[in-house]
Each structure stands twice: as C-alpha cells, then as structure tokens.
Amino acid sequence: MPCYNEQEILPCTLARVAEFFANCVQDGLISANSFVLCVDDGSRDATWGLIVQASQADSYVRGMKLSRNAGHQTALVAGLSAVPDCDVIVSIDADLQDDLLVIRDMLAAWCNGYDVVYGVRNERRTDTLFKRETAQIFYRLMLFMGVNLVPNHADFRLMDRRALDALLEYGERNLFLRGLVPLIGFPSTSVYYARLERTAGESKYPLSRMMGLAVEGITSMSVTPLRIIAFIGILISSIAALAICYALIRKGMGHTVPGWTSVTIAIFFMGGVQMLSLGIIGEYIGKIYIETKKRPRYHVEDKT
Ligand code: UDP
Ligand code: MG
Helix, strand or coil, X not given: CEECCCCCCHHHHHHHHHHHXXXXXXXXXXXXXXXXXXXXXXXXXXXXXXHHHHHHHXXXXXXXXXXXXXXXXXXXXXXXXXXXXXXXXXXXXXXXXXXXXXXXXXXXXXXXXXXXXXXXECCCCCCCHHHHHHHHHHHHHHHHCCCCCCCCEEEEEEEEHHHHHHHCCCCCCCCCHHHHHHHHCCCXXXXXXXXXXXXXXXXXXXXXXHHHHXXXXXXXXXXXXXXXXXXXXXXXXXXXXXXXXXXXXXXXXXXXXXXHHHHHXXXXXXXXXXXXXXXXXXXXXXXXXXXXXXXXXXXXXXXX
C-alpha cells in the first residue's frame, strides 16, 4: 500500500484493513501472519509516524519508508520487492477507493488457478466528466500505439509468487506497471467493482501528473510515435516533391506569383511539425539517457 501524505485517511484505512484481515482469517481465507506493508513514499506529513505507531500496536502492520518522494509506481515496486516470502500479494491504494471486499473475489480467482487478477472498475461514476473523458482518450491512444492494457484497471491487482518474481525481472527505471504486468503472460483474469470516492485527504494525481503518467506509459511501452513521425515525414516529403514540380512548371510557363501567404503557412506548418517531432524523439532519448545511468530507483530510509 503506497502512502504519500495520507495522514487524514490512514488511521481509518488501517482500522478497516484490520477488520477485513480478522474476517478473512476467521473464514480460513488467509493465514494469520498475513500483513499490510505500508510504503511511505517520502511523505511530508505525519504519515510515517502513524505507520510506526500502527506497527507497534498491531502485528499485521509493517512499514517501510522511502528517503524521498519517488512516485506511486516506484513506491509500489519498492513494496513488491520487499516481500520475498509471500504466496500472494495485492496492491491497493491507501485511500481505499478500491473496495477491500473485492480481494475475496481475487483470492477466489487465484484459487481457481489464475496468477494475476486485475481489479477493473465497472463504472466511473465517482470521477469527474473530465477525468472520464481523458481516461477514455488515454486507453484509446494506448490501444492505437499497440500497448496491451486492461481498460479501467489501475494498480489494484493480485499477483502470486510466480507472477511477482517475473515482474521483478523487468529491470527498467521507468516503470509503468499497468503496461508491464500484462506482458508477463501467465493466466490472468479480472474481477469487477465500483470505485468509491476518496473519503478524506486529496488526490495526489492532479492533471499534470496524470499527463506525465500517460507520456510515461506510451513512451515506455511503445515506439509507434517514432513511426508516426517517420510516416508524417514521408507524407510531407511526397507533397513537397509534387509542389516542387508544380512550381517549376509554373515558372517555366512564366507565371511567377508573389505567394507570400502560402510560403509563410508552409514555414510555420513545417516548423511546428519539426518541433513536435523533435520533442517526441527527445522524450525517447531522455529515456535512454536515464536508463543507461542505471541509478537506483529508491532508497529505503527506515523499516518497522
Ligand atoms: N501515491 C504515492 N506517491 C505519490 C502519489 C501517490 O505513493 O507520489 C499514492 C497515494 O498515497 C495513494 C495512491 O498512490 O495511496 C493513489 O493516489 P491517489 O489516490 O491520490 O490517486 P487517484 O485515486 O486520485 O488517482
Ligand atoms: Mg485515490
């Protein structure tokens, strides 16, 4: 459970997790030494203090503190890397917008032989119209780029040991878990649920971060944008070749028109296309640069 500045909601979350665990243990669904690992992603509020306190009071709570804010995806990986002896893990947000009870369905699916179980939202009523629309565009775009994603699935998922070990073999610094997990290829299925509203605290995913995640998702999973650039290049070059022939013929016939407007438009248009293309190429080169440095993704500062 990644936690970033979640002091408002964490006490309530942990209480609900405790109740859920107790019920599941009673029903023989999970063993009594199951635990929740709270990864503090460099919070600046009282989150870590709350985690330490909870881990002293309850044996099922464990904590791990990253030295700085490394981001949701990296915090998840930090947590997943730190559970070497678990049969099965579930990743879930600290705000419990994803229903805990769905974990029962996930466990049932796991018992039926699935290594990965995706939590998929069956409706997005709790989202604003804007978020719904942008999410739609994002999934369509990813599909167009040839990336295999489970639509309306965020990072609420169950993975067993085998799938987790496979995931941890992916060594890239830029992580987009939603794109990577389907690549593992082990038997997987989905369970459906309605996502609730955040009851306290605020979303840590403003528009800028959502767009960052989208760019990350596309550029780390697909090279289609580079191909599109090449295609546009070929298209424009072909049009230019025709235009040159046309201009030469006109000149040969003695019709030389001032043509300021068309020249200006052509320059602005080409300038725009070139800048955009350079930007996309730059995004990939930046990625290569970051990957080649092989820097550690995060540092663990403290553990309970
Ligand atoms: N989170 C994190 N690091 C960050 C941003 C978010 O660990 O830099 C955690 C956050 O505490 C929460 C989860 O990621 O448990 C999802 O964030 P949030 O609920 O704000 O996203 P939303 O549900 O609004 O998309
Ligand atoms: Mg949330």
